[in-house]
Amino acid sequence: MITSNFRADASSRYTKEPWGCFPSVALAWRMSEEEWLKNVEWIDNLKLRLGFGQAGNDGIPSGSFIPTMGSSLDVFYGYPLGNPQVMVGGAAVLTQVNTSGKWETNEQWDAGIDFSFWNGKLSGTVDYFLRNTLDALLYVNAPAHVGNLYPLIKNVGNIRNTGVELSLDHKHHIGAFHYNIGGNISFLHNELTAVNGGSPLWGDRTKTDLGMALNSFWGYEYEGIYQTDEEALTQLYTYKERPEELGVHAGDARYKDQNGDGILDESDKKCIGNPFPKLTYGFNLGADFYGVDIQLFFQGVSGNKIYNAMRERLEGDGTSHALATYMADEVWVGYTDVVRDALLAKGVNWMELENRNGTIPNPLGSPTNTENSTRFLEDGSYLRLKNLQIGYTLPKNITEKFHCSRLRFYITASNLFTITNYSGYDPEVGSGVDYGNYPQSRTFTFGLNATF
Amino acid sequence: MKRNLLWLACLVIALTGCRDYLTEIEPGTTLLNDFFTSTAAAEQNVTGCYVPLMWEYNNTYLSEWFIGDIVSDDALKGGGSTTDMADAYDMENWRTTSRNTLLLDFYRAQYMGIARCNLAIKYISQMEISTDSIFTPTMKDRLLGEAHFLRAYYYFRLVRVYAGVPITTDVIDDSERWGIDRSSVEQVYTLILDDLTKANSMLQLRSTMKAEDLGRATKGAAQAMLLKVNLYMASPYWNKQLTQDPATYYAAAKQWGDSIIASGEYTLCSNYEDNFSLAGENGQESVFEIQYMEVPWGDYGEGFGFTAGSYSQILMRSRSSLIGGGWGFNHPTQNLYDEFEPTDIRRDVTILNPADSLIETPSVEIYLGSRYLNNKYGMYRDPADQGGGFGKWSLHATRGPLNNRQIRYADVLLMYAEAALGAGDEATARSYINKVRTRVGLSEIALADDAALRHERRVELAMEGHRWFDLVRWEGVDGKGLKAHMDAYKATETPDAQSHMQEFVAGKHEIFPIPQEEIQLNPTQMKQNNGY
Known part of the structure; x- marks a missing residue:
């Protein structure tokens, strides 16, 4: 079987090059229909698939690439003038759009096998895919000198997603005990393969550059807390002659000096992980036996990172956010000899106040303490029982007395438990940065199904 | 054949027709190419060029006095606690990093002003005289003059905080042209002088402007800025980064001072205090002010712009x-x-x-x-x-x-005195310092020197956002350097205040870092300032 398709689309959104051409072709071979496999009894179905396709994306706001002038009396435009002052209407281009924007093309290569064996006892699919997003359109900030108030849409480069998806189902029964097991698992790799204009994309805590996953976390490698000023000076040795310029002290965060040059700067930051799971999986188990049925659905991810920005706030200075209760025990506190003496002179026992085993750097210390680093980066892997349902259907001979053909009681629980090392509320964080999203609720439902 | 022609016709319609038909733009906006068709439109666009001057809040408060007053020896940050406005705390106490949000927002606000001016200059200069009955050469000049003045103003606000910055005088509507490297300090000052010189020749005297235009840039404002910028270029800190010697700039400064004084457009208020009252806005001593007024609407909203009032x-x-x-x-x-x-x-x-x-x-x-x-x-x-x-x-x-009083006539007179002193004309310097002193009933000084001038400038203009920039350009007040000056100031502070201050580092803390986020966004990967 061969299917092929060719389309040429024009979109008014792309003013410079409105036209885009998008071919696609798909090949399928049902091997189980071939003479040499037809007689193999245990094979119900075996199908090979190959596909290639391109599609254009113009799902962007109209006018994304057309310069427009806004005008009004008030916000962003107007200015008070005259005597007496009155608001005078003004006009301005708030965002200099990128007039050379062009189509984003999604290209997909796909190879797969569908199979079913032993009368459906085992069935599944295996797919390998490669998706290229060419000239991907993303919202980005322009450099300040462009003069934009808002981010704009730009063809940033090419993004490649490669992966393997595997799903398997097994259904069988042992006497009256019927069961099914199914699962799917996918491996995904995401990478930027070309950057238009050569400059990487930066987010608040992320960087996307050639060869890196989209929105990779970018920052320092956290090494703990400086126990003494001398320790800081030893690590950042270029300040030896001018220690007064060293901005960090005992109690501040220590980051790895990656290039060993004795200065901590942008060149010591690196990719410290990305928010994409290496592995995403789900599986369900179901069984029924003499009217009792049970279904479980698990899902999980593995190998992704979460930036716990919530913790960054909870371990802050307390001016704009509440502090975590554990702060009291875990903030590093240490005094210099001068301060110790001063405290003693006031009759304060400094030894009771010190906490040199504290794991949280001084929230009032160097502003670098909250720089992007592995300090707030956590493993986002989890396994969660998404859904559990247990039901019981009363035997027919009983229910028919009530003119009821079927009566089933059940109880459903969702998000019953989660196995994770993530310290935030909920490891299911959309963007990879956790600003303290409201966690998903655990729900219990009791129910009754009746058919008359 | 007929059928093919029909298809072709459809294709042609599809190709040409849909572009206009499907183009929807947001309500309240006009296609840029359709905008500049009347004097009113051009004037609106120039009015919009002033707006970023008034911006004081985006992700944080970014008023220029956070730098001009608080970083200097004139003021402490204040607020609810030392950690209130941490960005300003860091700047005051020599702890600034390139991640400082105040510096990022301030940087962006100035460039939004510059981009607005660039657009106005580009399109208004293409407009034909007599586009409508009031688009006279005088009107066209005035509008372009305002845009040139403001562009210079924004670049000046940038250069004295960050030193050399990327220069653009064109509209950047294509991402291919995003990469612009930092210019030298000299290139930025040269552009500023060039814009101000144009503005001076195009703008009108305040006395010839209509009452409804009070607050717009005038010829006097352009001359005051030419005086000011030349003084900066003559001063020890900035002159080191320029090719001409101080004498050239002092002479130019003095000449611009002569012009503005000779114009007779401005006089000192008899009552000093009137310069800071609501009733005294845009008064006889006012050369240029950022205009603010009360409006019942407005909120923090998306930052920048959402207000006509001042924070x-x-x-x-x-x-x-x-x-x-x-x-x-x-x-x-x-x-x-x-x-x-x-x-x-x-x-x-x-x-x-x-x-x-x-x-x-x-x-x-x-x-x-x-x-x-x-x-x-x-x-x-x-x-x-x-x-x-x-x-x-x-x-x-x-x-x-x-209103925020940006340039008062008293400031002009003291700048003129400074230019005269720099040009070796002590008598003129003395007489203008004394004009400022006698206005507030103080005795005349017998000899004008750097110390007398710098003292007078500090007290006359205190808490108006000038001090830090003066200290930097003078390199302190007594020739011993800015570090010695700031260290001596530190010693006069309370032990409590001192405990927050880190060491002032000469060669670093005179200017602030280019915001890291902007270094990252610029495809040329701009170089950071020394020490940051």
Whole structure:
């Protein structure tokens, strides 16, 4: 079987090059229909698939690439003038759009096998895919000198997603005990393969550059807390002659000096992980036996990172956010000899106040303490029982007395438990940065199904 | 054949037709190419060029006085605690990093102004005279002159904070042209001078402007800026980065001072205090002001722009509900208080020293030892409005109506005196310093020198956002360098205030870092300033 398709689309959104051409072709071979496999009894179905396709994306706001002038009396435009002052209407281009924007093309290569064996006892699919997003359109900030108030849409480069998806189902029964097991698992790799204009994309805590996953976390490698000023000076040795310029002290965060040059700067930051799971999986188990049925659905991810920005706030200075209760025990506190003496002179026992085993750097210390680093980066892997349902259907001979053909009681629980090392509320964080999203609720439902 | 032609016709219609038909733009906007068709449109566009000047809030507060006053020896940060406005705390205490949000927002605001000016200059200069009946050569010149003046103003605000910055004088509507490297300090100053020279020849005298245009840039404002920028270029700190020697710039500065003085457009207010009242806005001494007014609408919203009022009043008013109930930033220092001669009436106009009975929570209202408040911008002196002698505006609690006095004629006279002194004309310098002194009833000085001039400039313009930039360009006040000056100031502070200050590093802290985020966004990967 061969299917092929060719389309040429024009979109008014792309003013410079409105036209885009998008071919696609798909090949399928049902091997189980071939003479040499037809007689193999245990094979119900075996199908090979190959596909290639391109599609254009113009799902962007109209006018994304057309310069427009806004005008009004008030916000962003107007200015008070005259005597007496009155608001005078003004006009301005708030965002200099990128007039050379062009189509984003999604290209997909796909190879797969569908199979079913032993009368459906085992069935599944295996797919390998490669998706290229060419000239991907993303919202980005322009450099300040462009003069934009808002981010704009730009063809940033090419993004490649490669992966393997595997799903398997097994259904069988042992006497009256019927069961099914199914699962799917996918491996995904995401990478930027070309950057238009050569400059990487930066987010608040992320960087996307050639060869890196989209929105990779970018920052320092956290090494703990400086126990003494001398320790800081030893690590950042270029300040030896001018220690007064060293901005960090005992109690501040220590980051790895990656290039060993004795200065901590942008060149010591690196990719410290990305928010994409290496592995995403789900599986369900179901069984029924003499009217009792049970279904479980698990899902999980593995190998992704979460930036716990919530913790960054909870371990802050307390001016704009509440502090975590554990702060009291875990903030590093240490005094210099001068301060110790001063405290003693006031009759304060400094030894009771010190906490040199504290794991949280001084929230009032160097502003670098909250720089992007592995300090707030956590493993986002989890396994969660998404859904559990247990039901019981009363035997027919009983229910028919009530003119009821079927009566089933059940109880459903969702998000019953989660196995994770993530310290935030909920490891299911959309963007990879956790600003303290409201966690998903655990729900219990009791129910009754009746058919008359 | 006929059929093919029909298909072709459809295709042609599809190709040509849909482009206009499907183009929808947001309500309230006009296609850029359709906009510049009347004087009114051009004037609106130029009005829009002023707006970024008034922006004081985006992700954080970014008023220029956070740099001009607080970083200097004139003021301490203040606020609710040392950690309130951490960005300003870091800047005041030599802890600034390239991640400073105030510096990022300030940087972006200036460039939004520059981009607006670039657009206005590009399109208005293409407009034909007589586009409509009022689009005369004079009108076209005035509009272009305003845009050139403002572009110079924004670049000046950038160069004295970040040194050489990327220069663009064109509209950047294509991402291929995003990469622009930092220009040298000299290139930025050259552009500023060029724009101001154009503005001077295109703009009109204040006296010939209509009342409804009060607040727009004038020929006098352009000349005052030419005087100011030439003084900066003559000064020790900036001149080192330029090719011509100070004498050239002092001579130019003096010449521009001559022009503005000879124009007779401005006079000193007899009452110094009128410069800081609501009633005194755009008065006889005013050369250029950022205009603010009260409007009932407006909110923080998406940052920048959402207000016609100023945050400066609420930011600087005392935290005590008895005298304003503000947020208590920008406390004048004892060091500044002591700089005033005992009989100088300007001290109490500048500094409000609240009686103990007016302080509610000493631990907060007295910031690191300073109980003083900025009396110039707290609007304590307009009792007509309301609030028992500590005037208060009424329409919007946080957005004050007081204009920001950017250039006063007294400033011009002192700059002129400085230019004269630099050119070796002590007698002229002395006479102009004395004009400023006699206005406030002080005795005349017998000899004008750097010390006398710098003292006078400090007390006359205190808490108006000038001090830090003066200290930098002079490299301190006594020839011993800015570090020696700031160290000496530090020694006059309370031990509490001193404990927050890190060491001033010469060769680093005179300017601030280019925001890291902007280094990253620029495809050329701009170089960072020394030490950051």
